[in-house]
Amino acid sequence: MQRANMLKYSLFAGVAFALSACGTFSDIRDPNNAADEDAIPDGFIEERESTIWDLFQNNDDPNVTVEVNKYLWNASLDVLNFLPIQGADPFTGLIVTGFGTPPGGSRAYRATIFIRDPALDARSINVSLQTRSGPADVDTVRAIEDAIMTRARQLRIADSRL
Numbered sequence: 001m002q003r004a005n006m007l008k009y010s011l012f013a014g015v016a017f018a019l020s021a022c023g024t025f026s027d028i029r030d031p032n033n034a035a036d037e038d039a040i041p042d043g044f045i046e047e048r049e050s051t052i053w054d055l056f057q058n059n060d061d062p063n064v065t066v067e068v069n070k071y072l073w074n075a076s077l078d079v080l081n082f083l084p085i086q087g088a089d090p091f092t093g094l095i096v097t098g099f100g101t102p103p104g105g106s107r108a109y110r111a112t113i114f115i116r117d118p119a120l121d122a123r124s125i126n127v128s129l130q131t132r133s134g135p136a137d138v139d140t141v142r143a144i145e146d147a148i149m150t151r152a153r154q155l156r157i158a159d160s161r162l
Contacts, residue, residue, distance in 0.1 A: 067118035068093035071159070072125050075151035076113045079144065083111055099132065108132055111144070120156060122149055 068090060076095055077085075083097035093115035099108040110130050117124035127145050129136035 068115045069118050069120055069124055069152070071120055071152040071155045072115045072148065074155055075148045076115070076125070078151050078155075079147045080111055080113070083109065109136060113148075120152055125149070 073090060073093065073095075080095075080097060082102050083100035085095065086098045087096040088094070095111075095113040095115075097111045097113075099110045101108050108131065112128040114126040114128075115124060116126065122145065125145060125148060127141055127148070129141045129144060
């Protein structure tokens, strides 16, 4: 019985704590009341306190949030699957690989892929390719980017058939 009472009090305290963060309606102004309009000086922007309900709204600033195209992400992993992944962050669109040799090749490469835009566009992806002796040939980098774009388009087409 004592345990049931303790559970009730804990539940009550938790609900009271959660509701205390909700804020109040004390700063709601009536637009028809001239006294409310005069209380705010010209050029003054009133900031509203945040409440717990703000968590359920989509208030993301498009200038701050980073979005990654899922087709470019998966295509990058597919095309460069012979390289060992050292780090990958799907929120910022960065994939860092270690050195690996492509099938049928003799030269080892390592790549850094940066997907910076949600659009399925060639400007959305940057590939940096290095060999053990320095930067890779520009034509090789362009061929890798083209292969990633081709694979991303294939994945998008296959996804639209579902």
